[in-house]
Amino acid sequence: xxxxxxxxxxxNVVEARPGQTILQAAEQAGVYIPRLCWMKPLEPFGGCRxxxxxxxxxxxxxxxxxxxxxxxxxxxxxxIRAFRRSLLDMLFVEGNHYCMFCEKSGDxxxxxxxxxxxxxxxxxxxxxxxxxxxxxxxxxxxxxxRCILCxxxxxASQDLDGKNVFQFVGRGAHKRVAVNAEANxxxxxxxxxDGAISMCPVGALIKKGTGxxxxxxxxxxxxTPIGADIEKKAEG
Amino acid sequence: xxxxxxxxxxxxxxxxxxxxxxxMDIVRAVQAALGYVPSEALDLIAEAVGSHRVEVESxxxxxxxxxxxxxxxxxxxxxxxxxxxxxxxxxxxxxxKAGLGIDFGQTTxxxxxxxxxxxxxxxxxxxxxxxxxxxxxxxLSTDSARAIVEGLKTHGDPxxxxxxxxxxxxxxxxxxxAVVNHLRQPGAVIFAGEQPGEALRKAxxxxxxxxxxxxxxxxxxxxxxxxxxxxxKWAFTRDAEGEDKIIICNADEGEPGTxxxxxxxxxxxxxxxxxxxxxxxxxxxxxxxxxxxGEYAYLKPYLEHVLAQxxxxxxLGKDICGQGFDFDIRIQMGxxxxxxxxxxxxxxxxxxxxxxxxxxxxxxxxxxYLGRPTSVNNVETLCCVARVLQHGAGWxxxxxxxxxxxTKLLSVSGDCAxxxxxxxxxxxxxxxxxxxxxxxxxxxxxxxxxxxxxxPPARFDEIICYDHLATGGAVVVFGPQRDLLHVVAKYLxxxxxxxxxxxxxxxxxxxxxxxQHEKFVAGRADLEDLAQIKEIAQTVKATSRCGLGxxxxxxxxxxxxxxxxxxxxxxxxxEAGLRPSFDIKGALKTASDIIxxxxxxx
Ligand SMILES: Cc1cc2nc3c(=O)[nH]c(=O)nc-3n(C[C@H](O)[C@H](O)[C@H](O)COP(=O)(O)O)c2cc1C
Ligand code: SF4
Numbered sequence: 001x002x003x004x005x006x007x008x009x010x011x012n013v014v015e016a017r018p019g020q021t022i023l024q025a026a027e028q029a030g031v032y033i034p035r036l037c038w039m040k041p042l043e044p045f046g047g048c049r050x051x052x053x054x055x056x057x058x059x060x061x062x063x064x065x066x067x068x069x070x071x072x073x074x075x076x077x078x079x080i081r082a083f084r085r086s087l088l089d090m091l092f093v094e095g096n097h098y099c100m101f102c103e104k105s106g107d108x109x110x111x112x113x114x115x116x117x118x119x120x121x122x123x124x125x126x127x128x129x130x131x132x133x134x135x136x137x138x139x140x141x142x143x144x145x146r147c148i149l150c151x152x153x154x155x156a157s158q159d160l161d162g163k164n165v166f167q168f169v170g171r172g173a174h175k176r177v178a179v180n181a182e183a184n185x186x187x188x189x190x191x192x193x194d195g196a197i198s199m200c201p202v203g204a205l206i207k208k209g210t211g212x213x214x215x216x217x218x219x220x221x222x223x224t225p226i227g228a229d230i231e232k233k234a235e236g
Numbered sequence: 237x238x239x240x241x242x243x244x245x246x247x248x249x250x251x252x253x254x255x256x257x258x259x260m261d262i263v264r265a266v267q268a269a270l271g272y273v274p275s276e277a278l279d280l281i282a283e284a285v286g287s288h289r290v291e292v293e294s295x296x297x298x299x300x301x302x303x304x305x306x307x308x309x310x311x312x313x314x315x316x317x318x319x320x321x322x323x324x325x326x327x328x329x330x331x332x333k334a335g336l337g338i339d340f341g342q343t344t345x346x347x348x349x350x351x352x353x354x355x356x357x358x359x360x361x362x363x364x365x366x367x368x369x370x371x372x373x374x375x376l377s378t379d380s381a382r383a384i385v386e387g388l389k390t391h392g393d394p395x396x397x398x399x400x401x402x403x404x405x406x407x408x409x410x411x412x413x414a415v416v417n418h419l420r421q422p423g424a425v426i427f428a429g430e431q432p433g434e435a436l437r438k439a440x441x442x443x444x445x446x447x448x449x450x451x452x453x454x455x456x457x458x459x460x461x462x463x464x465x466x467x468x469k470w471a472f473t474r475d476a477e478g479e480d481k482i483i484i485c486n487a488d489e490g491e492p493g494t495x496x497x498x499x500x501x502x503x504x505x506x507x508x509x510x511x512x513x514x515x516x517x518x519x520x521x522x523x524x525x526x527x528x529x530g531e532y533a534y535l536k537p538y539l540e541h542v543l544a545q546x547x548x549x550x551x552l553g554k555d556i557c558g559q560g561f562d563f564d565i566r567i568q569m570g571x572x573x574x575x576x577x578x579x580x581x582x583x584x585x586x587x588x589x590x591x592x593x594x595x596x597x598x599x600x601x602x603x604x605y606l607g608r609p610t611s612v613n614n615v616e617t618l619c620c621v622a623r624v625l626q627h628g629a630g631w632x633x634x635x636x637x638x639x640x641x642x643t644k645l646l647s648v649s650g651d652c653a654x655x656x657x658x659x660x661x662x663x664x665x666x667x668x669x670x671x672x673x674x675x676x677x678x679x680x681x682x683x684x685x686x687x688x689x690x691x692p693p694a695r696f697d698e699i700i701c702y703d704h705l706a707t708g709g710a711v712v713v714f715g716p717q718r719d720l721l722h723v724v725a726k727y728l729x730x731x732x733x734x735x736x737x738x739x740x741x742x743x744x745x746x747x748x749x750x751x752q753h754e755k756f757v758a759g760r761a762d763l764e765d766l767a768q769i770k771e772i773a774q775t776v777k778a779t780s781r782c783g784l785g786x787x788x789x790x791x792x793x794x795x796x797x798x799x800x801x802x803x804x805x806x807x808x809x810x811e812a813g814l815r816p817s818f819d820i821k822g823a824l825k826t827a828s829d830i831i832x833x834x835x836x837x838x
Contacts, residue, residue: 003755044413044595045595045697046474046595046738046739047738047739047740047781048740049740049741049779049780049781050740052778052779059778059779061781064595064596064597066597067759071513082771082775083774083775083778083779086741086771086772086775087740087741087775087779088743090741090748090775091744092738093744093748094740094743094744096348110252112561113656124748124768125748125751125769125773127531127744127747127748139407140483148740149737149743161377162293164288165288165290165291167290167291168294168737169290169293169294169296169297169298170296170298170737171297171573171590171591171735171736171737171742172732172734172735172736172743172746173732173735173737174737175736175737175738178290178293178294179290180288180289180290181289181290182275182289206270219423
């Protein structure tokens, strides 16, 4: 019989199974740890750093760190929340996010995370980068202005769709998502039904002809913050 | 692309068995043959190795020495390190620009010569320095720069630019470099005489577990920066599941101001390979890789020659020393990326991928290169291992301080009389180091490179060791005439350029840190900016994914801790409800231009 693992998250004792990450164990117990690049069933990426927690005094990402017996984990402390607000600020100022007229507004996970952490507007100075829009594909639009480089499309296209339509090129501040073609998405075998397209957490990969279909009030995060479904499990 | 070019690309791929894990070599060879990696080559390579075009593009676009657009036949890369700047690289740059008639980042119209800046090339002791293709030119002056331009224009052959050969093996026909060792203080461990085979034979007469026990007893810790106990790392790798273990020597030496591995590679290559073979024997590996930074390509033919010699004398290859131990070494070239010195990024690069660090766990000792248990060790560490086996753990541990056994190579440069490599026992005070190098009037010393700390005179009596002034080897001296805010600005720029971009805090945070710091340099910062630069620095340090981001705010944190007056002196109080960093005139300029007059209020 596998040994039971018990971890402590902000004074709550949480049980974990061997092989689970801190994020998975927390989620099962109804404790929500904010995240952006992590998404079931993709391999953990560890890039957005939003799920950073303090494990026995050391900063780790909950999506990559295996749960181990006796871990003392800080998740909702003011220190960790401040880091998360900073990280979200960085993602906002790094791109060009015009939430008020973005098709993804209300369903956008970046926006939802910001609201959950009480961000109305970024405190950090905007970088106003020059980024491209690629509307070459008949059914899909790519707006790099809103891309947060979470690699969901990269991983999904490779591991779920088996297509390798997307991959990163460049490094550092010049890093961006590129497509498997000389010029644009229209030249690739991408399909609007690909997991890669629907898994985009923001408005960077948009299905054409679907914008603004959901009335305000019925969008994912209009009434409850992101993560509420997980936290509800704990109450129920 | 012509048929000839495509058959050239296919032949290169074939030379590396169409093996996608050899992508670095394939792309390097294509770049060398064609001067760039054209779009069609991306398709051809992808097809040959069974990958996707965008995956190849991903690799090509990551490394500074690869290019998707045509470059000159000769590329002049002038080192833009702060030490080079202090030694006059700006004037040299002007000569190159004027002489070639192009700016940095450009190529002459005839496609002959490109001019670029490049981060520290490991020649701070003979700055200003530059790479001309793989040829290193050092101690540049405006006169020598003019001669280089003339030479390139007349014969175009970088090799013919070398006039006087350097000392020691730099003059070996296979190195043939103008580089000088500047080995100012050889010590008892690394730079004592060489007896190829002695340490290895001793190791092979012991069991691998005994070898590891000996290394543990010596209390040797890694010399590459992190300071992990080497014996323990080997024990983990040995005990990990998987038969096909591998040892990798980290010869990426990218931390600005570090050049001690360069001198080891030049003068003690045998000792290094001996240490690698001992490591291979200890962990149970039959294969070793040396990851050599692209800037040190000029050393590769010589290193290959030493490897061949060792094979010929039974110290490498099959049945080493007749003891039934098989072990061989291959050299893997890098291509201009500081992050590839980070051990998991280095492994990615060896696998033919972008130099992105990997998530831990699993650690390299468990699952590293191609999923195999891997030990990554620094050049100097492996040399120490050879000495430990040669003379015994007790002999080794007699040098140094309590927590830091042995000696440490320091690469000293900047404002000092005798820049170069010094071998000191751990525990030496910074003040003693400064006396030895002729820099007693130092106003600040960067210990450990940009990712280390800027030490003020009040702390010069602290000792060099893992627990106080830790360093992978870099010691850069700044005299009283230097502007430390400018020094920090250069370091922040370096991290912006070298971040791999994988994680948010390092990719974005370093740009913000640099911009925020510039406000202080320009005297446009207020108290809120001070709070903000602290907050960004703390977030980047705490939440970054690898050592690069975790240490990149150190220049700022160092200033805040030891030179707070420098920031404070540049703070301007907010006036009339406007933050000093906000340029209202600039913001109104477009509108002013349209209406044809300036704002009456501002
Ligand atoms: C950004 C970065 C760059 C590094 N560069 C080097 C390097 O050039 N050489 C090196 O030996 N270690 C470097 N390291 C440390 C390596 O990750 C690793 O700890 C080391 O190679 C292990 O060898 P050691 O235990 O012998 O020191 C670097 C680390 C980071 C985070
Ligand atoms: S800290 Fe920087 S270099 Fe390291 S993974 Fe993150 S972006 Fe890459």
